[in-house]
Amino acid sequence: MANQKERLLTEFAPISTQEWMDKITADLKGADFTKKLVWRTNEGFNVNPFYRREDLEGLTTPHVMPAEYPYVRSTRMDNDWLIRQDINVVDLSAANAKALDILGKGITSLGFKLKKDQINVESLSVLLKDIFPEAIELNFVCCISVAAKLAGVLTEYFAQQGADVAQCKGSIAFDPFKKQLVRGISNPQWVTHCKALLDASKGLPGFRVLTVNALNLSNAGAYIYQELGYALAWGAELLDKLTGEGYSIEEVTSRIKFVFGIGSNYFMEMAKFRAARWLWAEIVGAYGEQYRGQVAKIHQQAVTSTWNKTIFDAHVNLLRTQTEAMSASLAGVDSLTVQPFDITYQESDDFSERIARNQQLLLKEECHFDKVIDPAAGSYYVEYLTNSIAAEAWKLFLAVDEEGGFASAVEAGSVQQAINASNSKRHAAVAARKEIFLGTNQFPNFTEVAAGKIKVEDEGPHTCGCGEATIEKLNFSRGASDFEALRLSTERSGKEIKVFMLTIGNLAMRLARSQFSSNFFACAGYKVIDNLGFKTVQEGVDAALDAHADIIVLCSSDDEYAEFAPEAFKYLDGRTQFVVAGAPACMDDLKAIGINNFINVKSNVLETLRGFNQVLGIN
Structure with a gap:
């Protein structure tokens, strides 16, 4: 009986790599496998979504036991660090x-x-x-x-x-x-x-x-x-x-x-x-x-x-x-x-x-x-x-x-x-949310203030008398530092920047875009005013102005933007900043009438928010 249990897996037919690929390709429904599932690392090589024993063939990694040269597995016969x-x-x-x-x-x-x-x-x-x-x-x-x-x-x-x-x-x-x-x-x-x-x-x-x-x-x-x-x-x-x-x-x-x-x-x-x-x-x-x-x-x-x-x-x-x-x-x-x-x-x-x-x-x-x-x-x-x-x-x-x-x-x-x-490239990736810092450039704590807790000060110039700097030195700016500087500038300005979500039309799309936009603007320390939805554009704009909003974000579906965006933009008449959440097909038409602010998953979050800080008088 015990021997039968040990051979349990032999009851299942082996699955080839091609069979796996065929199943994945079918599930992708026409999407490109390489673009959808293969990850190009910063280290210069690709990572596939799955690996099998055959992928180890040809690798030069030594097959040795722990504590055996060249020690790829361990230099000792324990793991007590x-x-x-x-x-x-x-x-x-x-x-x-x-x-x-x-x-x-x-x-x-x-x-x-x-x-x-x-x-x-x-x-x-x-x-x-x-x-x-x-x-x-x-x-x-x-x-x-x-x-x-x-x-x-x-x-x-x-x-x-x-x-x-x-x-x-x-x-x-x-x-x-x-x-x-x-x-x-x-x-x-x-x-x-x-x-x-x-x-x-x-x-x-x-x-x-x-x-x-x-x-x-x-x-x-x-x-x-x-x-x-x-x-x-x-x-x-x-x-x-x-x-x-x-x-x-x-x-x-x-x-x-x-x-x-x-x-x-x-x-x-x-x-x-x-x-x-x-x-x-x-x-x-x-x-x-x-x-x-x-x-x-x-x-x-x-x-x-x-x-x-x-x-x-x-x-x-x-x-x-x-x-x-x-x-x-x-x-x-x-x-x-x-x-x-x-x-x-x-x-x-x-x-x-x-x-x-x-x-x-x-x-x-x-x-x-x-x-x-x-x-x-x-x-x-x-x-x-x-x-x-x-x-x-x-x-x-x-x-x-x-x-x-x-x-x-x-x-x-x-x-x-x-x-x-490399530091600069990684900062650019953070700015565009290609590299995520939870709580900083994605899903921030809307109400957090941090200036009061910062007690570590810049060490200033090194003065031990060991010489003058003549060579480029390493840049130790952390990945989150740009977003932190942005949010701290808002906080230290003493201004309460209000962002109003004008949600209207298709329920699923307006809620999704409202959530996206709320997280987007909260990265700058702005106060977000979300809403369940408005029956008319005029009602939404009036509510935003009554709330003294500095920015109004129109949240709806792509199809409805062709109607709602021009109406809201015209009625607002420049009384505050106007933003459309998404990248609708009618974007060029909207730009033609003067709507220039759009936010979506391809936006450079950091640069966009820096631009709003500048417009709103925050240095």
Whole structure:
């Protein structure tokens, strides 16, 4: 009986790909399959609506077990990642108290952001009091100009504490290309600085002190293949230059930490981390067979990206960070930082930090994501994505290599230019609602005001004396920033802009277009006045004027616009702004009589609303 149950699926006849295609084509009723269902990604390849085993034929993705070179599935035989939280150290004692508190709440990796004057043994003695360095991963962020000094101070502190440095794990976030990428400042001496840090870190064998900070690329709006391709070129540059200075492959790779951002594209982000393990192993393995073991394993920290986070309807950020945390943890990263949902507008508070911690704890304790290694393996879709992202990232890696390497590319500004161009394209997609930000450019909270809660101020120009900006730097404007600026300008103007829905005619069409228009104008912070319907155009216009409407939106069916629109426009006689919701066949005729404002699914929402703000005197 048991054997019969095991063979249950054999009772069903196999279905061929062609049979699936025939069924889908029939259901499309003449619509083009490619245009309707095939998705062209920003990464440069197509994604089909379904995948089968035959789609894996010819893919170069290695078929290996976890912890087997080239580690596409995992670098280890478990999936237990470290839960990291960073502390901005203002007061040393307060930071120590906070660190001890969150260690008791599930944190297994601590990060400290230090100021220059805090880098001494005395400060560390206060900051790390009662924290056992052998039991917790310790990570430090400081100005890159004092990173080597920090390594020496840490070594001295551990010696004073009698710590077993062989058991101490952590990192110093030294990014040798931060000056060029973030500040636009040339840094030709980066190799010298790396050497000084490596030498100062000899007493910290478990600390990774060279950071490939691809998080900055993600936060600047890079596409996934760009983030990965440039990160690989970055790591290869470190390997090439430092081995040329006499350091061994093992010495360099054991010191490199890759920090990636996590975006909201769930499966593609998962595939990115798998591809990163694979390609980095191939790069290290190219130095010889002897390097196709432990030394070729990448160390990945993942951080939820800020590019897709919003100020308005900020609790939606919780949904974004949750799916991002799922992508990274299922993909097998080594450590994970979930940024609090309020990071876009204030110094995070205890509540938002607790929720961010608990998001990871839930994935471990409730979902058991740490119990399964690479659960996506074998998925036709994820394997295809892994291969495709790897292929596009590898092309970019080779292109950077032909340009002279990553250092030359960032000094020339070509990396920054490419990513800024991607940022601009993504902003354009957000403006036209081709990329959706729930609560910002689609389905906004109509009544929300946000100016009062914004407490994070612009840092202003960098003044550490590290040089003048001569190179194009990365643009870190978030995807939602344009819509937020638009809505905040309305809010800060003190004006209450009223948009009146003149609904008339066909019930289904007027309701649908009223809902669309309400969401459209609410993105600018306008007050929307919706209506169930009017018997006549004159009745609707009179009601709008009685309500002191600044904009009247005619909502009806395409067929009825030929009658209703001219009548409403003539009766209104320029007393307020007039808009037609839709793109009716009679649009040219309506434009001929002076009706110029139309909104529909093809409208550039941002530019349209900016135009209304200008007309209505809002700067």
